[in-house]
Amino acid sequence: MKKILITSALPYINGIKHLGNLIGSQLPADVYARYMRARGNKVLFICATDEHGTPAELAAIEKKETVEKFCEKMWNIQKNIADGFSISFDYFGRSSSQQNHELTQHFATKLWENGFIEEVNENQFFSKEDNRYLPDRYITGTCPSCGYEKARGDQCENCTKQLQPTDLIDPSSTISGSRSLEIRKTKHLYLKQSELKNKLDDWISKKDDWPILTKSIAKKWLHNKEGLKDRGITRDLSWGVKVKKNGEAWKGFENKVFYVWFDAPIAYIAATKEWSENNSNQEWKKWWITDQGADEVYYVQFMAKDNIPFHTLSFPATIFGSGENWKLVDYIKGFNWLLYEGGKFSTSEKRGIFMDVALKIFPADYWRWWLLTNAPENSDTNFTWDSFQNTINKDLADVLGNFITRVTKFSLAKFGSKIPKCNDYGVLETKTINEIELLYEKYNNFLTKIEIRKASQELRNMWVVGNEYLQKAQPWSILKKDKTKAKMIIRFSFHLINLYSLISEPFIPDSCEKIRKNFGLQKKTEWPERLEKVFDNLTDENDMHSPNILFPKITDSEKEGFKEKFSGS
């Protein structure tokens, strides 16, 4: 038994996430968590909302709510949606928690003591009308380079030139449109990542097993022309973690908060602490502090590629710089983008499918299956309705669902509502078990290595074996001459169904639960080392209930309707 800590990237609080966000972190993390639990490991699967920053404040203003209230509401919504997709978090916390405030301040204090934080004077735009400092991208003006009138303070979208907000001609606030902006001197804390560059480089260089995507992004940031840059970790906002040192206000930073990217990853630790304290224990230390047990933990992070720099560099820099015994990540699984019908998912243009809407139109397992079998592990993946329909109808309805239906209906019609007795297996059954055993081993290997697509293919291959078996065994014709043997075949088939309901659980947990319920199969168990065991463990008293269609097919007209509906504004 191993201890495995799993975190998925924190979803930002300002809105409902789309399917790309789901497959980029929470969903594959859930597969891994479910698998590792099923294999008898001690798993802790943690996530939280990322709540601080200007976008959250603005979203709250738009909704005419206080930012606290807004975040609480959105946290609930995001939590419910995650539940809707059966994401098996052990704890879903919030970056705004008391624990995160304290830990963030603690890290800042340690970094300061160790000389990895410095105070830097900067000029920044202040909008009188909005009564706030404006982040670069919230300033609009004319691009000095190409004359485009709606260039943002960080970049001109027209000519792609990188800009400083002070470069803009006739700048205005994106929030209010106000032109009464002034440049104010303000002081910020910088994390001296550059001084930790070699340490980070050494650390990453040793990670031979990391995916190319993860390592190449990290290496690029370390070795580009300017090297690893120091980064500002404070902002002039009110919503966030107050800048404190040793628990007291940090002189000169009384009205500032830490920048989200600094406090967000710390929230992995803080959320674990929340979880722990809710249970009135100190378990969290065993997961996060190396000399208190965490050195035995295998820690895996899941995220989309845009988050990789923070997890390979910034957060480790925070941990290294603290000089304390915090657990570092052991493996980072990064994902590419999910595209929608060849283009990008777009919140503003309402293009693509969002998590709340997805749950309203199809069961979670449909989405899980398609997304996981097509996980953007090696390159961007394109979601199309045609592919979705085809994959679901073929894999879930025809291969798995129909196998279950044909066994069930036959058994009900010929033998009644009890699963027939008779474990007197013959050559064909042994052969079938052996065949699945081979696939099962591959499946386990892929899941261990977090190769989601490949694992899903092996799972499907195991489902196919069920249909092949029935075709060869032909219980419908055997029944005419040897009723006992027909019973044996059907019982064996039920054992296959039982097996599928166990091992498919990381991918389609809701359906697996439904299957077990419908057939009165035994409670969920750990996965066996050897499969023979599973083919022996149905009791004689299992009833089957409503043989409803488990996976209704997606019709052409449904598909066409959704294509139209989600094509964007």
Place this chain on the structure above:
RNA sequence: GGGCGAGUAGCUCAGUUGGUUAGAGCAGAGCGCUCAUAACGCUUUGGUCGCAGGUUCGAGUCCUGCCUCGCCUACCA
């Protein structure tokens, strides 16, 4: 411009340290079965592995150049 990745059957992809006739799923064709969500099973048609050179007894797999696509990053001389 630089960095990274990808270009393999109609489509989506897999191809481990270079080794005998290049694989899977879907789609197509034929046959079989009738328990089943017209589902399933078996057989089968598709590939000069982006292009051109090179290394090697032998390259989809290594090297060089080029072309196309995607992502990241920078516009410095």
